[in-house]
Amino acid sequence: MSTLHIFTKPVSQYNANMLENLIKAEDNILLVSDACYCSKQFRQFSAQLHLLAEDASARGIAVHDNDIVIDYTAFVDLTLTSNNTISW
Incomplete structure (x- = not known):
């Protein structure tokens, strides 16, 4: 099984080197709140990237394929x- 990482802020608010060391390839990432703005940047850490529909919609964020x-x-x-x- 994997770890679920839930992010609420844009990726610029975190230490990218630390995230690279802590997030494994099999882990899932869930973007909620303002983190939804940075789905492209969070993709570098995991292919399993989830966005909370209500938060993305409320922010007018276009969802990628x-x-x-x-x-x-x-x-x-x-x-x-x-x-x-x-x-x-």
């Missing part, structure tokens, strides 16, 4: 299927 858009039910399912959850 390789983004996985989820609702709150899928958010809960993602947390239940992950070994660990880290909120950043």
